[in-house]
Amino acid sequence: MGACCSQPSEKYEVPTSSQKSTSKPTQPAKQPAKPPVPDFGLATTHEVIKLLGRGGEGETWLCRDKEADAEVAIKLIKRPIPKPAIQVIKREIKIQADLGQGHLNIVSADEVILTKSYLGLIMEYVPGGNMVGYVTKRRETKHERGGLCLDEDEARYYFRQLVSAVEYCHKNNVAHRDLKLDNTLLDNHDPAWLKLCDFGFAKHWQANSNMDTMRIGTPEYMGPELISSRTGYDGKKVDVWAAGVLLYVMLVGMFPFETQDDNFNNTAGLYDIWLQQIKTSWREAPNNSSAASRLTPELKDLLDRMFDVKQESRASIETIKAHPWFNRPLPPRYEEALEELQKEQREIDxxxxxxxFQSAERDKALEALLDRAVTPPLPTDEPVTRLNLAKIKRAYSILKKGGGMAAVAEED
Structure with missing residues (x-):
């Protein structure tokens, strides 16, 4: 992580005795005013509220859509965007637009907006924060649950939703390749619905073909074949390994395999993790001394299958869904929440x-918009351009309110 603390502008010194005797009482120094929130050229369409996060491509801000009076998350990338980067951005937008519209456990991409100085991807805002914050908070009281951050019932409730989202990706020939707690958000249902986000590393694959050999993802969540990265890998099985890590961390609050070396640029940390993976069972890894004893035999069996170092024999999404632990009954509170989620999902299906949702016309318009994002801003005022990506979930929302398809047509 980069520096996250600002340095004081002046050094404070303790006054001498003479200074103490002659100095007059002073008023507390005024705190410097907070810098104004930038508008990114969005002033006519959105109110920018606060920064949500930073990534390699840009920043994500919480904004309010002035016309709809609704909060949204906007990922903003400064223009002009380099041509090599625009291809990656285009892939991310198209994948998230297609997948997010069709599944309630995937954050939807609703619009693309182009201002004079920024390209913005407007997404569904998920107010409950990510799973990292939730697990960290629960870790403080894990003694109440036999040493587990989330008990197995709660972990299974969220894991079923994650598996449903990943299965939907795989059915559409997309590997996420960066499954982790940071990329799983919680909404304001009670209990919360899980939402998979950040498709920056996601990629389509062709039938019966492996991914390339490039290392993609977050080291602690990488499968051994992804770290070694010599002959390509199966993107679906990479996602299964990462889902196993995510499940384990939800329960235990630690990674099954990790290193003290945070500098992954020199590959030392990656190599350390890889050696643990191929030489040591997750049950016997140094960080997990007593963790395995707190898990039920069924869950340990599932993790054994998900952490199979051979991707050919590693569990698939189908075998995970058929596993006894996955199918154990949940308490009524969780079962009722999943039933409501599944009911709404069937209507979207x-x-x-x-x-x-027809994407051909949208994709053509998206290509044209992104071509403009590659060019430097014009010296004169440039009108804000908005491209709607969302139809399925919007149509479902109108239908749910009793508007009918005629109302949907009027919205377009």
Whole structure:
């Protein structure tokens, strides 16, 4: 991580005795005013509220859509965008637009907006924060749950939703390649619905082909074949390994395999993790001395299958869904929440099957918009351009309110 603390502008010195005797009482120094929130050229369409996070490509801000009076998250990337980067951005937008519209456990990409100085991806805002914050908070009281951050029932409730989202990705020939707690958000349902986000590393694959040999993802979540990265890898099995790590951390609050070396640029930390993976069972890894004893035999068996170092024999999404631990009954509170989620998902599935979302025209417009994002801003005022990506979930929302398809047509 980069520096996150600002340095004081002046050094404070203790006054001498003479200074103490002659100096007059002074008023407390005024705190410097906070810098104004930038508007990124969005002033006519959105109110910018606060920074949500920073990534390699840009920053994500919480904003309010002035017309809809709704909060959204906008990922903003400064123009002009280098041509090599625009291809990656285009892939991310198209993947998240397609997948997010069709599944409730995936954050939807609703619009792309181009201002004079920024390209913005407007996404569904998920107010509950990410799973990192939730697990960290629960870790403080893990003694109440036999040493577990989340008990197995709660972990299974969230894990079922994660598996559903990953299965949907794989059915559409997309590997996420960066599954981790940081990329799982919680909404304001009670109990919360999980939302998978950040498709910056996601990639389509062709039938019966492996991914390339480039290392992609976060080291502690990488499978051994991804770290060694010599002959390519199966993106689906890489996601299964990472999902196993995510499940383990939800429960235990630690990684099954990790290193003290945070400098992964010299590969020493990666090599350390890889050696642990291929030489040591997750049950016997140094960090997990007593963790395995706190888990049920069924759960340990599932993790054994997900942490199989051979990707050919590693569990698939299908075998995970058929596993006894995955299918153990949940307390009524969780079962009822999943039933409501699945009911709404079935209605969205019906809209998808009817062709409620056609992407050819949208993709053509997106190409044209991104071509403009590569160019430097014009010296004169440039009108804000907005491209709608969302139809399925918006149509479902209108139908849910009783508007009918005629109302959907009026919205377009």
């Amino acid at each position: 019906e809209q998808v099957s009817k062709g409620a």
